[in-house]
Amino acid sequence: MGEAVTKALSDLGLTARHGEDVAVTGLSVDSRQVRPGHLFAALPGVKAHGATFLPAALERGAVAVLTDRAGEEIARPLLVGSSVALVVVEDPRQSLAYAAALWFGAQPATVVAVTGTNGKTSVATFTRQIWQALGFEAANIGTTGVEGSFTAPSAHTTPEPITLHRLLAEMAAAGVDYAAMEASSHGLAQRRLDGVQLSAAAFTNFTQDHLDYHATFEEYFAAKAGLFTRVLPEDGVAVLNTDDPKGLELFDYAVARGQQVIRVGRDASCEMRLGGQRFDAAGQDVRFIWEDAPQLVRLPLIGGFQAMNALTAAALVIACGAEPAEVFAALPKLTTVRGRMQLAATRANGATVFVDYAHTPDAVETALKALRPHVLGRLVAIVGAGGDRDRTKRPLMGRAATAFADHVIVTDDNPRTEDPATIRAAVMEGAGPEAQEVGDRAEAILRGVDALGPGDALLIMGKGHERGQVIGTDIFPFDDAEQASIAVAALDGKI
Ligand SMILES: CC(=O)N[C@H]1[C@@H](OP(=O)(O)OP(=O)(O)OC[C@H]2O[C@@H](n3ccc(=O)[nH]c3=O)[C@H](O)[C@@H]2O)O[C@H](CO)[C@@H](O)[C@@H]1O[C@H](C)C(=O)N[C@@H](C)C(=O)N[C@H](CCC(=O)O)C(=O)O
């Protein structure tokens, strides 16, 4: 057994207000995870103040507490006569983020972060894919976990600082030199990224979302802006979609801080400018202009917005020092995030089948609208809604499908403990009398594929990357992309 690592509070940038500069054996934000010798970060929470769990943390052997003034009030009486060190700071989440960085002490040499309402996963994934295509060891961290040269599951889009820095240190130890991470607005508001050394950061766009957590639109934007005004250092590069008015606002902040900026968008002022797009069944040809030189690339990606995501990723990689010509040569190799507008199968007659995670009325509309320019013939949609979740969205999802597709098949999603027929009836109510109802999802996919003539496309929505269907309380193996391949093989005589 190796000797346990310990670090003094002062080595973690912390000063005790009460007690000594003790050595700690680890960090925890949750009393239930405290081990003997740990520093317990008692954070102000939505439901409770972490300091209320101090007795449990002390019982488990915490030797130091990091908290704010409100936490100090709760902690002081509990610490009378004890040698436990009490560290009181203005913003304990930020101090914890710095302490976690110092505790783990290593990260990949180049780390970039992406924020925005939509496109974070796509941009972080594309950035990693470009680096890998250039021959570098690279990984991305986000909603889909950690992927690339290093893989790990992740519960959060932006992991908590302790998890995040453990991951970054493990990546560095495994030889990963490049990492692209998603910066969620929750993660930014909770200072999860504050201890990360960023080389560049990108902003994709800003629309209404997450107003359940952020009190106002302004607060939500302020959280995202923090990536550029606080986390990204002055010598970092800001990659900004300045077609979005909020991107223009960030441009002003970045310039005021002396950061170098790469603007991405359609406007003539952009260093990375999107010119034209021509769509076909399997992707798009994109014309763009980099520093006044026109370029043409093939993107095997569905959806007009993916060109902006790919260019944003290209700009990030260039910002970190790569040769632009090599970066542009890598773009035709990009592949979509699994289950997001994923080309799952192609019929012998050329008709295509796509799988997408869209499971809200808005997402159904966006997905169908994105696919439409790629389809010469008819667009067929398969839609369903999950059980034990929001009921009001069911007819709205059916309505959106009928409004933006030429033919709609309503099927089961994850019925969970509800009666599947009742859920389908609600979706059918919005989808209208022309829609076809096929409860069994595999049969619905078979019928959808069978309906495709040359030039047609089928979009199977709702489950995306999932590999199981939840019926009752059991999960049965089910993969939309695999079912699409099976249906195509069966109908085109390959099995
Ligand atoms: C809404 C939100 O962000 N909540 C975060 C917040 O929890 P909270 O304020 O509710 O905590 P609380 O339950 O009031 O407890 C207060 C403190 O006491 C601690 N505690 C609690 C119970 C106990 O027995 N002992 C104990 O020590 C908790 O660890 C916490 O530090 O502080 C906790 C500790 O830092 C976080 O783990 C927790 O993230 C939760 C798990 C979460 O689900 N967050 C989601 C919303 C999130 O961050 N999502 C974004 C993506 C959003 C998106 O783009 O879709 C993400 O980046 O993943």
Ligand SMILES: Nc1ncnc2c1ncn2[C@@H]1O[C@H](COP(=O)(O)OP(=O)(O)OP(=O)(O)O)[C@@H](O)[C@H]1O
């Ligand atoms: N640049 C973009 N502009 C507008 N919409 C986009 C853009 N990129 C992606 N989208 C839409 O957002 C959906 C989710 O994309 P993506 O996973 O990349 O975003 P995200 O910000 O990571 O969201 P999440 O954290 O929920 O995964 C896509 O399926 C698409 O409908």
